[in-house]
Structure formats: structure tokens, C-alpha cells
Amino acid sequence: MTKTIKFTVEAQQGKARTGVLSTRRGDIRTPAFMPVGTAATVKAMLPGSVRATGADVLLGNTYHLMLRPGAERMARLGGLHKFMNWDRPILTDSGGFQVMSLNELRKLTEDGVTFRSHVDGSVHHLSPERSMEIQKLLGSDIVMCFDECPALPATEERVASSMLMSMRWAERSKTAFGDRPDHALFGIQQGGVTQELRAESAQKLREIGFDGYAIGGLAVGEGQQAMFGVLDYAPDQLPDDKPRYLMGVGKPDDIVGAVERGVDMFDCVLPSRSGRTGQALTRFGAVNIKNARHADDPRPLDPDCTCPACSHYSRAYLHHVFKAQEIISSMLLTWHNLHYYQELMQGLRTAIRDGKLPEFSAAFHARRAEGDVEPI
Secondary structure (H helix, E strand, O other), rough: OOOOEEEEEEEEEEEEEEEEEEEEEEEEEEEEEOOOOOOOOOOOHHHHHHOOOOOOOOEEEEEHHHHOOOOOHHHHHOHHHHHHOOOOOOEOEEEEHHHHHHHOOEEOOOOOOHHHEEOOEEEEOOOOOHHHHHHOOOOOOOEEEOOOOOOOOOOOHHHHHHHHHHHHHHHHHHHOOOOOOOOEEEEEOOOOOOOOHHHHHHHHHHOOOOOEEEEEEOOOOOOOHOOOOOOHHOOHHOOOOOOOOOOOOOHHHHHHHHHHHOOOOEOOOOHHHHHHOOOEEEEEEEEEOOOOHHOOOOOOOOOOOOHHHHHOOOOHHHHHHHHHHHHHHHHHHHOOOOOOHHHHHHHHHHHHHHHHHHHHHHHHHHHHHHHOOOOO
């Protein structure tokens, strides 16, 4: 059957691309940032508010949703889109990263991973086949193959062994995924920070064949310099005609640098997590609204930002509601942060299309070097 998922590169400057990933639930403009809706919600945001920031797609989490409310229950209730009132595309990660990062008591074998729930201690087993089944029950538009992601630093032997297992799991994921023309399956490149291992992983993924390709195993402790070192070659190892997704990244300067190196899709909890902890992410860097210097400041976070936090509220108000532990603090700061991220992505798309990415990047870094201006 003919795939309805289609990726089109509309413009390119250097390695950077802008285009569209078309799905049955709508187009995803790339470069794209996917807000993270771990437990069927982007924390402190209504779905309509997330869409209003400019987001085309959300990320859901297989591991958390399989534990609660459960994939079978989700399917009975009409799937993840209906459950959380989001009618646009959803990408779900496979659960492999969370199994490794949230569970000390786990048993890893060729078949999969047996682990205890961090919620209630119950025992679960996750394999490539079960991960595909769960993501199908959720109704994900973009499904990630099941992989293992060792934390860095790790020995090259450990990274190589993990990568080869992930490639075997990728083949099993593809078989279990089956023929689903309205849904996409992405493979995940592994190999740590070793170019030869990354090349071997990419070749095996090409041979299996996927609708898109993720760069996994980064943003796990290696630092930005090492990450960019990998991104100098990793996107080039993947097919030109498919979207490239850098998992779990990242900070605004991570995203700009990765786009310049050929990455098309991103996700990260940073905008929402920072919003809940009193940090606003702006063109001039981070603003810690908890700091006392904001208590008498009548200015908005960013006078050029059109989000509700900047359009209707002062820094003094945001400082007050954060200190008072009012829920509106998380709501406004998260909305601002997600708005900023989507504004950044739109700026990148426009700059690539207009052939002005170097100028955009230079201005981005200059503003961040200038920093947040002192209060009046």
C-alpha cells in the first residue's frame, strides 16, 4: 500500500533544510520543535494553547502511558488523540530511554527489558514487539522503534554492543510494525560519539528501511561540544530524502547548531520544566523570574514577544505569582517558553528559505551574548 506520510525538502542552505512532513492529521513544518506531553498533557497547558504557540506536533511517552492509564485502556477510550483532545500529529517515543533512565532494577536480555514500575513497583516487560503494540494502541502517527540507550560516558565496547542490539531490535520493530500506510516508523541511529559505530548503525537502518531517522544516544551527558562533533557527520550518514530527528534536544543554542548541521526535528522537556521552576527562556537568554531584581520591574519579559505572559503581565507580577506559588505562574511561563521555541523554529525556517541562515545565526548568538538588560 502507498504511504500517505511524505517528507518534502522545500529549501536548503548549506546542510540546513526546511520542508514539510505531511501526515493524515496535518503538516509538520520543519525544522520542528515538538513539545513534550509525557502523560497525555503538556504540563500547565491546554491543547489549544499549545497549538496557539505554533506547534504542529506533540510527543507522547510510551513508558509513562503504558504504566498509567495503560495502553489497552487508552485504546478503549478512543486513542491518545481523543483522550487528550489533540487532533494534530503525535509522535511517541518507544519507552527504551525511560526504562534505562528511571529504573535501577531491570533485566536486559536479547528479548527485551523486564523492569519495575517507578510508580508502584509492579513488574513489566518491554520488547520491540510490545513497544510497537503499545504505540499502535495509542494511535501514534509517528512511531519510534525500540532501542537501548546507554548513558555516556561508556566504554566503546559497551556502546558497540548496545548499538548492535538496538539494530537487531530495529529490525524486529519494523516487522512488528507491519504495513500501516497512514503511520510512520522511525529508526534510531546509535553509536555514542564514535563515527565508525554511527556509520555502521546508519547503514543497518538504511538496509531495514524507515520513514524517518532519529539520532539517538546524545544529550545523555556528553556535553555540547561532543554532541556537535557527532552532528558534524551523523546527519550526513542518514538518507537525504527522510526527516532527521535529534532526540531529547534541547537548549535554544543546541537547536540552532543542530539545524545548521542538517537536523529537522527536536523535542525537549526544557521549555515546560523551566516554566514550572521560574525560568523564562528569551532571545537574550534565560531570565530567572524568582530573582528579587524583578519584584519592582513593570516591563514584560520581552517587549517584542506576543505571548500572553509578555502581552498582559509584568515581570513584577510574574515574580509575585511565582513566589506565591500560584498555578498561573507555571501556566504563563510555560506558555512563554513554548511560544519562544516556536518563534525560534519559524525564524530558522524563514532564514533557510530566504538564504539568510548565517545572518540569523549571528544575530541569535549576539543577542544571547548581550544578555538580559538590567531592570529600570
